[in-house]
Amino acid sequence: MVGRRLIKGVVLAGGKSKRMGSDKAVLSLGDKTWGEVALNRFRELGIDSALSVNSEQAVKWKSLFPETTMVVDSMDAAGGPLRGILSAHKAFPQNDLFVTACDLPMITADLMRTLLADYQNHTSSYDYFAYSKDDVEPLCAIYRYEALASLHSALSDGSLTQHCPRKIIKGGRTRILDLPADHRQQLNNFNTAADIAEFLS
Numbered sequence: 001m002v003g004r005r006l007i008k009g010v011v012l013a014g015g016k017s018k019r020m021g022s023d024k025a026v027l028s029l030g031d032k033t034w035g036e037v038a039l040n041r042f043r044e045l046g047i048d049s050a051l052s053v054n055s056e057q058a059v060k061w062k063s064l065f066p067e068t069t070m071v072v073d074s075m076d077a078a079g080g081p082l083r084g085i086l087s088a089h090k091a092f093p094q095n096d097l098f099v100t101a102c103d104l105p106m107i108t109a110d111l112m113r114t115l116l117a118d119y120q121n122h123t124s125s126y127d128y129f130a131y132s133k134d135d136v137e138p139l140c141a142i143y144r145y146e147a148l149a150s151l152h153s154a155l156s157d158g159s160l161t162q163h164c165p166r167k168i169i170k171g172g173r174t175r176i177l178d179l180p181a182d183h184r185q186q187l188n189n190f191n192t193a194a195d196i197a198e199f200l201s
Contacts, residue, residue: 005096005123006092006095006096007047007096007097007098007116008047008048008049008050008088008092008095008096008097009039009042009045009047009049009097009098010049010050010052010071010084010085010088010097011035011038011039011042011050011052011100011101011102012052012081012084012085012099012100012101012139013051013052013053013057013084023057024102033064034102034105035051035065035102036065037105038051038101038102038104038107039051039065039069041100041107041108041109041112042112045109045112045113045116047098047116049069049098050069050070050071050091050092051065051069051070051102052070052071052073052084052087053070053071053073054072054073055072055073057070071088071091072087073087074087075087075090075152075155078160078163079163080163081101081139081165082151082164082165082168085099085148085165086148086151089143089145089148089149089151089152090152095145096123096142096143096144096145097142097143098112098115098116098141098142099139099140099141099142100139101139101140103189104140104187104189106185106186106187106188107186108186111140111183111186112140114177115129115131115141115142115177116142118177119142119175122175125173125175126144126173126175127143127144127146127147127172127173127174128141128142128143128144128147128169128172128174129141129174129175129177130142130169130174130175130176130177131176131178131179131187132177132179133179136166136169136174136176137166137187138165138168138169139165139189140187141169147172147173151168
């Protein structure tokens, strides 16, 4: 809980990972998986969190993640990351969601803490809180539940025409924080094995 509002951390991991060739959330970073690393960052912030997964992953990963930490995609009408975000909203309808993605393994708890503090200071004035690195980053962002409820309603009645979280955030009441130059690498996402090799080289 933050102030009088509830906030839930959500790690998006339900994508097909076609370019990587294997599920990103179970790739290793040191002695932990990317999914564990992401969940642990929320633990550092004192925020309860969940791993957003598709139905196949929920079955495959029972031995890797407690079932209580997994939220299975249930909004099939939504596309891309919005499916995971709105599925998490459906599971936690009264919670604001702090959304990250498992393929952003370099994010630090400190960077997230700065965004969280800004959200705490300006909650009533905005629907979304996000960093910008060349463009708005929707997968390290905070979504107020009122805005998510509106998106969910629009999806349900067929009036939602925009499924891209970046475009949704850019078109909404959004507080954008510029990412300091020395932190830009933290929002690098890893889509292929070549991305990882380049980072490690």
